[in-house]
Amino acid sequence: MRILVLGRSGQVARELARLSGAGHEIRLMGRDAADLSRPEAAAEALRGVLLDFPAQAIINAAAWTGVDAAETQEAEALAVNGAAPAMLARIAAEAGLPFVHISTDYVFDGAGETPFAPDAPAAPLGAYGRTKREGEIGVAQVGNPAGWVVLRTSWVFSAHGANFVKTMLRLGAEREALRVVADQIGGPTPADAIARACMTIAEALAADPSKSGIHHFSGAPDASWADFAREIMAQADLPCRIEDIPSAEYPTPAPRPLNSRLDCQSTTTVFGLSRPDWRESLARVLTNPGARA
Ligand SMILES: NC(=O)C1=CN([C@@H]2O[C@H](COP(=O)(O)OP(=O)(O)OC[C@H]3O[C@@H](n4cnc5c(N)ncnc54)[C@H](OP(=O)(O)O)[C@@H]3O)[C@@H](O)[C@H]2O)C=CC1
Ligand SMILES: Cc1cn([C@H]2C[C@H](O)[C@@H](COP(=O)(O)OP(=O)(O)O[C@H]3O[C@@H](C)C(=O)[C@@H](O)[C@H]3O)O2)c(=O)[nH]c1=O
Numbered sequence: 001m002r003i004l005v006l007g008r009s010g011q012v013a014r015e016l017a018r019l020s021g022a023g024h025e026i027r028l029m030g031r032d033a034a035d036l037s038r039p040e041a042a043a044e045a046l047r048g049v050l051l052d053f054p055a056q057a058i059i060n061a062a063a064w065t066g067v068d069a070a071e072t073q074e075a076e077a078l079a080v081n082g083a084a085p086a087m088l089a090r091i092a093a094e095a096g097l098p099f100v101h102i103s104t105d106y107v108f109d110g111a112g113e114t115p116f117a118p119d120a121p122a123a124p125l126g127a128y129g130r131t132k133r134e135g136e137i138g139v140a141q142v143g144n145p146a147g148w149v150v151l152r153t154s155w156v157f158s159a160h161g162a163n164f165v166k167t168m169l170r171l172g173a174e175r176e177a178l179r180v181v182a183d184q185i186g187g188p189t190p191a192d193a194i195a196r197a198c199m200t201i202a203e204a205l206a207a208d209p210s211k212s213g214i215h216h217f218s219g220a221p222d223a224s225w226a227d228f229a230r231e232i233m234a235q236a237d238l239p240c241r242i243e244d245i246p247s248a249e250y251p252t253p254a255p256r257p258l259n260s261r262l263d264c265q266s267t268t269t270v271f272g273l274s275r276p277d278w279r280e281s282l283a284r285v286l287t288n289p290g291a292r293a
Contacts, residue, residue: 001203002054003027004046006034006088007061011161012102015195016061024199027053036062036084037076043087050095057098057202060088061195063132065162067106068253070127081131086138089148098147098205099139100198105154105186105218107133110257113185115222117263118152118214126254136214143212147205150214151198151267154260155228157278158191159288164225168232169292172240182226182244186260187218190281197273204271211270216262219278231279235286 001024007013008030020026029049034042062084064070064077085101092099106129107122124130136150157165171178197217204211223231230242247258267273285291 001199001206002056003199003202004029004049004053004055004058005061006036006059009161010061011156011158011163011191012061012194012198014160015158015192016059016198018192019195019199027055031062036080039079039084039087042084043091046088046091055097056206057100058088058092059100059198059202060085061102061198063102064128067126067128067256070131071253074127074131077127077131078134081128082134082138085135086142089139089142089144092148093142093144093146096146098202098209099144100149100151100201100205101135101139102194102198103136103150103152104129104132105152105260105262106257107136107152108257108260110184110259112259113261115261115263116216116259118216118266125257128254140214145209147209148212149201149205151194151201152214152216152262153189153194154186154218154262155188156191156194157188157282157285159285159290164188164228165232165282165285166291168229169236169238172233172236172238175240177241177243178229179243179245179249180226180229181247181250182224183246184256184258184260185222185224187220187222187262187275188228188278189217189219190276190278190285193219193276193281197267197271200273201271215267215270216264217267217273218262218264218275219281220275222261231282235282
């Protein structure tokens with residue numbers, strides 16, 4: 001399938017690029033080619049690319065992902081996470097192409113202990129979550145007849161970019177012990193599995209646009225950040241002790257949801273995708289020299 005991807009150096013964008021050749025032709029558009037903080041100019045650039053690249057679907061793997069920075073730069077984050085996805089959905093609809101957009105567990109308030117279903121009410125706690133929710137609403141409102149999916153995922157990791165695994169590997173090599181929150185629970189999700197899921201979804205939408213909607217995809221089993229950190233140290237053979245702490249003892253500018261569990265059943269039923277075991281993916285990521293760079 002020929003796919004136009006927004007994003008280039010990001011975790012998921014890089015993994016989508018790696019699918020090129022395996023029966024797919026992937027064209028990436030990074031910030032240099034389409035700056036989503038200026039959605040109108042980006043729209044023009046995108047229309048230009050579609051003239052010479054006959055894409056069969058569009059996947060948006062670009063976003064403002066600075067959770068704390070969004071608290072003080074919400075307008076900038078809103079342009080990229082809120083306005084741009086709606087613009088991309090409109091262009092996809094105009095061109096008759098299925099559109100896959102990625103969103104986050106941070107659209108939920110994290111109340112309770114039950115996994116959030118795709119139709120559970122969103123109530124973001126911080127600016128990043130609010131801007132991502134605006135993007136979801138925009139994409140859904142366009143209602144692209146060629147098919148659209150908002151795929152919510154959580155706690156993304158890979159050997160590249162900024163993520164919790166890389167932070168833990170860096171800190172774990174420097175310190176004897178780390179204090180990590182144990183009351184926030186969610187599903188760590190490997191970026192390569194998200195990339196493959198997006199491709200499967202794009203293909204399914206092309207065949208049957210009625211599969212459109214919001215779906216969830218996260219790694220299993222659910223764990224706390226502290227559990228995740230302990231597994232990283234164990235698999236990386238780092239003698240760094242992880243001490244469980246409550247969120248109150250690790251204050252951050254943006255509050256994080258305590259319950260980030262996502263109910264991924266519809267993704268299995270509709271697209272045949274099951275939750276990847278993040279512990280196995282972590283082992284693969286750790287064999288990549290980029291992970292410790
Ligand atoms: N990281 C996480 O833990 C989670 C991420 N998600 C969602 O998954 C998706 C992918 O995230 P991830 O791969 O981690 O992202 P990264 O933070 O690794 O990369 C961000 C990507 O967004 C692009 N980007 C940022 N600002 C702009 C801009 N102004 N104009 C154009 N492109 C821009 C970057 O472009 P360039 O390549 O040019 O630098 C880069 O490709 C996002 O929608 C994110 O919200 C959901 C849950 C968890
Ligand atoms: C480094 C560190 C973090 N923490 C806590 C802070 C926070 O609650 C949790 C995770 O920290 P981070 O800042 O790495 O993760 P954060 O940026 O909140 O990650 C989020 O990113 C966005 C983009 C998403 O969409 C979410 O799904 C989620 O992955 O770990 C500790 O308790 N101890 C530590 O030493």
